[in-house]
Amino acid sequence: MDALAGSVLGPLWLDNPERPAPRPALDADRDGGVETDLLVVGGGFTGLWTALRAVEREPGRRVLLIEGDRIAEHATGRNGGFCEASLTHGEPNGLERWPEEYDALDELGLRNLDEIEQTLERHGIGCGWARGGQLTVATRPHEVAGLEPEVPGFLDAQAVRALVDSPTYLAGRLDAHGAAMVDPARLAWGLADAAERLGVRIAEGTRLESLRKSGGGVVAGTGSGSVRARRAVLATNVFPGPLRRSAWRVVPVYDYVLATEPLTDDQLAALGWDPGIGVADSGNQFHYYRLTPDRRILWGGYDAIYHYGRSIAPEHDDRPATFEVLARNFAATFPQLEGIRFTHRWSGVIDTCTRFCAFYGLAHAGRTAYAAGFTGLGVGASRFAADVMLDLLSGEPTERTRLRMVREQPLPFPPEPLAWLGIQATRRSLARHDRTGRRNLWLRALDRAGLGFDS
Numbered sequence: 006m007d008a009l010a011g012s013v014l015g016p017l018w019l020d021n022p023e024r025p026a027p028r029p030a031l032d033a034d035r036d037g038g039v040e041t042d043l044l045v046v047g048g049g050f051t052g053l054w055t056a057l058r059a060v061e062r063e064p065g066r067r068v069l070l071i072e073g074d075r076i077a078e079h080a081t082g083r084n085g086g087f088c089e090a091s092l093t094h095g096e097p098n099g100l101e102r103w104p105e106e107y108d109a110l111d112e113l114g115l116r117n118l119d120e121i122e123q124t125l126e127r128h129g130i131g132c133g134w135a136r137g138g139q140l141t142v143a144t145r146p147h148e149v150a151g152l153e154p155e156v157p158g159f160l161d162a163q164a165v166r167a168l169v170d171s172p173t174y175l176a177g178r179l180d181a182h183g184a185a186m187v188d189p190a191r192l193a194w195g196l197a198d199a200a201e202r203l204g205v206r207i208a209e210g211t212r213l214e215s216l217r218k219s220g221g222g223v224v225a226g227t228g229s230g231s232v233r234a235r236r237a238v239l240a241t242n243v244f245p246g247p248l249r250r251s252a253w254r255v256v257p258v259y260d261y262v263l264a265t266e267p268l269t270d271d272q273l274a275a276l277g278w279d280p281g282i283g284v285a286d287s288g289n290q291f292h293y294y295r296l297t298p299d300r301r302i303l304w305g306g307y308d309a310i311y312h313y314g315r316s317i318a319p320e321h322d323d324r325p326a327t328f329e330v331l332a333r334n335f336a337a338t339f340p341q342l343e344g345i346r347f348t349h350r351w352s353g354v355i356d357t358c359t360r361f362c363a364f365y366g367l368a369h370a371g372r373t374a375y376a377a378g379f380t381g382l383g384v385g386a387s388r389f390a391a392d393v394m395l396d397l398l399s400g401e402p403t404e405r406t407r408l409r410m411v412r413e414q415p416l417p418f419p420p421e422p423l424a425w426l427g428i429q430a431t432r433r434s435l436a437r438h439d440r441t442g443r444r445n446l447w448l449r450a451l452d453r454a455g456l457g458f459d460s
Contacts, residue, residue, distance in 0.1 A: 006329055006332055006333075007346075008332045008335075008336070008345065008346050008347055009263075009328055009329070009332055009346075009347050009350065010346070011346070011348075012263075012346075012347045012348055012349060012350045013348060013349050013350070014322065014323050014350055014351065015349060015351055016082055016083045016190075016262075016349065016351045016353075017264040017297070017301070017303065017348075017349040017351070018077075018082050018083070018086070018188060018189055018190035018191070019077070019078070019082045019083075019190055020349065021190065021191075023191075023194075024190070024194070025076070025194055025197075027075050027209045027210060028076075028207050028208060028209045029208065029209070029210075030208055030209065030210035030211045030229065031069075031071055031208035031211040031227060031229055031230075031232070032229045032230070035229075038230065038231065038232075038233065039069065039230070039231075039232045039233070040067075040232075040233045040234070041067045041068065041069040041206075041232065041233075041234045041235075042066050042067040042068065042234065042235050042236065043056075043059050043066060043067070043068045043069070043234060043235065043236050043237070043238065043398075044069050044070075044071070044223070044225055044232055044234035044236070044237040044238070045059075045068065045069070045070040045071070045237075045238045045240060046070075046071055046213045046216075046225070046237065046238065046239050046240060046241055046246070047070075047072060047239065047240030047241045047242065048070060048071075048072025048074075048075070048076040048077070048078075048081075048193075048197070048207070048209065049077065049079060049080055049081035049193070049240065049242065049383075049387075050081045050189075050192075050193060050196075050383055050384060050387035050388075051240035051242060051376055051379075051383065051387040051390055051391065052070055052072070052238070052240035053070070053076070053081075053193055053196040053197055053200065054196065054387050054388045054390070054391035055238045055240060055390075055391040055394060055395065056068050056070045056200045056205045056207075057124075057196055057199055057200040057203070057205070057391075058388070058391045058392055058395060059205075059391075059395060060200065060203040060204055060205055061203070062395060064203070065204070066204075067204075068200075068204070068205045068206070069205075069206045069207075069208070069232065069234070070200070070205060070206070070207045070208070071207075071208050071211040071212075071213065071225075071227065071232075072207070072208070072209045072210075072211065073210070073211065073212035073213065073244075074209070074210070075209050075210075076193055076194065076197050076207070076209060077189070077190045077193035077194065079244075079353065079354065080242065080243065080353050080354060080355065080356070080383065081189055081190070081193050081383075082189060082190040082193065083260075083262070083351055083352070083353030084189050084260075084353060084381070084383075084384060085262065085283070085293050085294070085295060085303055085305050085306075086133075086186055086187045086188055086189045086295065086297075086303070086384065087139065087184055087186065087283050087285075087293060087295065087384060088118065088121065088134075088184060088185045088186070088187045088192075088384040088385040089114075089118075089139065089183060089184045089382060089384070089385045089386075090111075090114040090115045090117065090118040090182070090183040090184065090385060091111075091114050091183065091382065091385075091386075092110050092113060092114040092117070092362060092363075092382075092386050092389055092410075093107070093110055093114075093361075093362050093410070094361035094362045094380055094382055096111070098360075098361050098362070099111070099362075102360060102410070102455075103408075103409055103410045105409075106408055106409060106410065109404075109408070110408070110410060113389065113404075113405070114183075114385075114386075114389070115182070115183065117385060117386075117388055117389045118136075118183070118184075118185065118385055120388070121185075121385060121388055122134065122136065122185070124199075124388075125192075125195070128195065128198075128199035128202075130191075130192065130195030130196065130198075130199060131191065131195065132187050132188045132189075132191040132192040132195055133186070133187055133188040133191065133297075133298040134185055134186075134187050135185060135186045135187075135280060135281035136182075136184070136185035136186075136281060137181070137184075137185070137186065137279050137280070137281020137282040137283075138179055138180050138181035138182060138183060138184050138281070138282055138283075139179070139180050139183060139184035139282070139283045139284070139285060140165070140168060140169060140177055140178070140179045140180075140282050140283070140284045140285075141177060141178050141179075141180070141284075141285055141286070141287060142165055142169075142171075142173075142174045142175075142176070142177040142284060142285075142286050142287065143174070143175045143176040143177065143286070143287045144173045144174065144175060144286050144287070144288070144338075145175070145287075145288070145439070145440075145442070146175065146442075147441075147442030148175070148176075148286075148287040148288070148442075149175055149176045151287055152176050152177065152178045152287070153178070154176070158178055158179070159176065159178060160176060160177040160178060160179065161176055162174055162175050162176060164177070165177030167277065168277070168278070168279070168282065169276060169277065169278045169282070169284055170275065170276050170277050170278075170341070171338050171339055172340065173337065173338050179282070184283055184385075185281075186280070186281055186282075186283050186295050186296075187384065188297070188298060189384060192384075211227050211228070211229070212227060212228055213225055213226070213227060213241075213246070213247070214226045214227060214228060215247060216237060216239075216246075216247040216248075216369070216373065217369070218369040218370060218372060219233070221235065221372075222234050222235040222236065222372055223236070223237045223369055223372050223373055225237065235372075236372055236373070236374075236398045237369075237372065237373045237374075238373070238374050238375070238394050238395075238398070239373060239374070239375040240375075240376065241377075242255075242356040242376075242377050242379065242383070243255060243257045243317070243354045243355065243356035243377070244317065246375070248368050248373075248375060250366070250368065251364075251366060251375055251377055253417035253418060253420075254358050254359070254364065254377070254378060254414060254415050254416075254417045254418070255356045255357065255358050255377050255378050255418075256311060256315055256357050256358075256418050256424060256428070257311070257312075257315055257316070257317050257354045257355070257356065257357075258309045258310065258311050258354070258355045258357045259309065259310040259311075259312070259321050259322075259324070259352050259353070259354055259355075260305060260306065260309055260352060260353055260354075260355050260381065261305065261306075261307075261308060261310075261324060261327045261328060261331060261350070261351070261352045262303060262304070262305035262306075262331075262349075262350070262351050262352065262353070263303075263304045263305065263328065263331050263332065263335065263347045263349070263350050264297070264301050264302070264303050264304070264347060264348060264349040264350075265301045265302045265304070265342075265345050265346065265347055265348065266301065266345060266346050266347070266348050267299055267300040267301055268296075268300045268301065268302065268342075268345075272341075272342055272345070273300065275341045275342070276339070276341070276342075278296055280295075280296040280298075282295075283295040285306075288307075288439045289435035289436070289438055289439050290306075290307050290308070290309070290432075290435060290436055290439055291306055291307065292304065292305070292306045292307050292331075292334060292338070293305055293306045301348075302335075302339075302342075304331060304335050305331070307330065307331060307334060308327040308330050308331065309355070309432075310324065310327065311424075311425065311428045311429075311432075313421065313422075313425045314421055314425075315421075315424070317354055321352065322351070322352050323350075323352075324352065328350050332347065355379075355380060355381045356377050356378055356379055356380065356383075357378070357380045357381075358377070358378030358380060358415045359415040359416045359417075359418065359455065359456045360378070360415040360416075360455070361380045361382075362378065362379065362380060362382060362386065362410075363376050363377065363378050363379045363382075363383070363386055363387075363389075363390050364376070364377065364378045364413075364414045364415050365390065365393050365394065365397065365411050366397075366414060367397055367398075371397075371398070371400065372398075374393075374394035374395075374397045374398050375394070376390040376393065376394055378415060389405075392405060393405050393406065393411055415455075416454070416455060416456055430447055431447065431448070431451065434447045434448045435448070
């Protein structure tokens with residue numbers, strides 16, 4: 006369609022002349038072997054936060070971070086830049102799964118968001134941080150009740166359109182303190198710089214090939230030799246790693262995103278939109294969208310795609326049918342922007358698990374920690390995960406590691422073809438629920454089993 010003509014296939018955030026040059030790959034053979042106190046595998050938010058928190062918590066600790074590609078190349082540089090306080094993928098999911106500790110989880114999440122903001126100030130990380138909150142909108146009549154009209158803070162159609170003007174909005178609710186908008190790539194680059202200033206060594210283009218227990222620590226095999234470490238953290242999220250125990254608990258789901266050309270003053274005025282506020286609609290197949298620091302609208306979500314066999318491949322990045330759906334839905338949401346064009350289109354792989362939020366664990370007799378399954382909520386929750394993993398490796402119980410949410414793991418997904426059939430059935434059922442407001446027998450069965458699939 007015309008609005009997509011000429012758009013670049015690639016993330017807006019990474020299309021930046023300020024993107025750092027790749028750091029040199031590790032050459033363990035040249036170095037005569039590498040020894041470190043903590044090996045961190047993965048250069049996304051989870052790995053970067055772990056490396057930084059490790060040296061903030063224990064100055065002088067030797068930390069090596071290896072990344073198989075480039076810092077922020079994958080999910081970290083491809084998301085919408087919503088940095089949320091929630092650790093549980095929203096209040097309903099948290100209350101349903103951990104009702105007795107939800108208040109503590111909510112407090113820990115808000116504290117984590119505050120501490121992210123403090124970290125940015127302390128290390129001088131400029132990443133377009135704007136803490137205006139998140140606006141949730143109803144666009145179908147049956148969604149209005151879910152925004153609790155009887156509870157203070159409910160916004161009727163007129164009130165919500167005063168915040169962001171769309172004729173599709175029927176109601177809304179603003180969480181003014183629980184989210185910030187951020188440029189995720191610049192945040193990642195800033196975290197890497199801050200970690201290096203504190204002594205962390207980062208090697209890009211260095212892929213983990215094996216990891217095994219050895220003596221009192223672990224030995225990691227890379228393409229250029231081995232690394233001996235007292236402890237290790239696996240922060241590879243959706244990408245396959247050496248631990249089979251977590252592989253079945255995550256499936257890769259492709260999320261697709263568009264970004265418009267920069268808006269004019271008149272176009273911005275027609276929306277009346279505070280750039281610090283992110284927006285998400287109330288559907289199961291939901292859109293998320295926000296203004297970027299350079300006055301574009303980033304528009305993503307809705308059509309989450311699972312490829313048979315848990316496939317992750319470059320050919321999945323460009324999906325014209327999905328981009329056209331996104332563009333049509335954008336035009337329906339903001340008809341006052343008729344004629345606007347999209348300059349970027351891209352996708353990223355989300356590590357989805359059956360409980361919709363991160364899970365944690367230990368391997369190699371307590372020498373290796375891991376976290377995965379963020380389900381699109383990793384921008385903020387990755388920092389919390391970093392502290393959880395460092396706590397677990399310490400062996401000392403903490404407020405975080407005592408949580409049932411941390412101690413439990415989600416139910417695994419089944420093998421193929423059951424995984425593909427189940428996810429397709431769930432997607433169709435969720436789409437029907439969005440249209441009708443009624444959960445069918447399949448969705449009710451998944452609810453009872455504690456399973457799910459999220460767009």
